[in-house]
Amino acid sequence: MSENNNSLFNQSLEKGLAVLRAFSAAQRTMNLAEIADAAEITKSSAQRMIHTLEQLGYVRKHPQTKRFQLTPRVMEIGYNYLAADTLVDVANPFLAELAQATGETTNLTEPDGLDMVYVARFVAPKFIPIHMPIGSRIPMYCTGSGRAYLSGLPKPEALALLNASEIKEHTRHTLTSIPDIQQEIEFTQRRGYALNKEELFLGDMSIAAPILSSQGRPVAAVHVVIPSSRWSLEEAEQKLAPSVIECARAIRTSIRNL
Template sequence: MGESMARRQFGEQTEALPEPEETPDALFNQSLEKGIAVLRAFSAQRRSMTLPEVAEATSITKSSAQRMIYTLEKLGYVRKHPRTRRYQLAPRVMQIGFNYLAADTLIDVANPFLSELTNVTGETTNLTEPDGVDMVYVARFVCMKFVPIHMPIGSRIPMYCTASGRAYLAALPEAESRTLLLASDRVAHTQYTVTDLDEIEAQLVLGRRNGYASNREELFIGDMTMAAPVLDGERRPVGAVHVVAPTSRWTPAEAEARLAPAVIDCARGISSSIRTLA
């Protein structure tokens, strides 16, 4: 699969190309699609928006944006500031995400293992799950020590340059991991970010051999992580566990020697537990 085609498959915004005509999907609800697009348009960069800004951010007409905003406001998912008249998300939006966390069996299984991993290592531990070309934080146990980067539940990180992403990719068949890498916008977040496809795949080979993956300041300066994949009963990866090893406290050699074995044991414990539930 070509790189541009792979990126379109996983939802990246690219230059419009001629597409063959497709048979209309009678079951697909375009109004629901637009409503979700409006909710997703709000972010740290767009904390509040006017109606024209909503229409522009979602690439829908102003009349459609008005209907979506009106409905979402009536349902309690969006609210309008009484003075500025700008729209913003309401706390009710969090109910959807919380329902996912409450229903995810993997999180329930992983929590005691993550807690123990934090006790053993003295560092912050996390569980992430895949979504497209990203890994999403779904569980986190924070240590008492200083952590340079705050990543709350729901945060997203790219697979290609993070330990948890590489651990997940390494556990996939090579053809599948390559498809995801081709779909990724492999930009350099720091001077240490590896963006070359061959170099990343070489690291995945090491990850398959060693049972863990690492990230050394490739996403954030001062942040180093060690991760291992969580596998289901079919030996398919369903997530990854990683432990944060700030460069102010750990050298790469120390992290590999002391943290990597603990992360592998944690991921194996979670994997074994979810297989017994299947």
């Protein structure tokens, strides 16, 4: 838990949210002790939080195992964000058009901390190696959409995000040297799009372009998935990069006209 001395800061709310965030694909169900450990709170606090969340319908306890799990009601919070996000509404028709033009899966991601979060996705009928549902998070430093976003920031801000990242080698292709990553970001700035060549997942490549606000600040990134089973990166750059750039520009123009 954070050590926040602000008198307006509600630590009980912080603990309740920590309990919700503790559940994941790796921890789909948990008992009280596991919840306390995962949320980094005391067992008595975990008991109060889980009881409240259960009463509100966000958590339920299995009658046989007595283990807790999230309920579909949790999705209401994320849905409300997407429903209120004007950028998603604006981007959807352009992402659909890009998917049709390229024949590949297209995505919109927005920044959150050191990650990019999937907020819209149009899945191609062809096979894609990695399933990334809405709400999935990917690190900025080793992904096309992350580097596209970083390319729109002032250099000191981008460097600060890179220095704060937990940089690790996800595949044999992952760039782990900050100077090398910075060089890729500089390439992105010059050509208008970012590349990812299997740095996060093997078989998964992407071309991405930043979406800028009317103030010229990056607010999101659009990217198209390029399975290595169907494309070489060089061929994809030649055939798909112009469409990705145009999609990002069209979304940017539409945002400005709102």
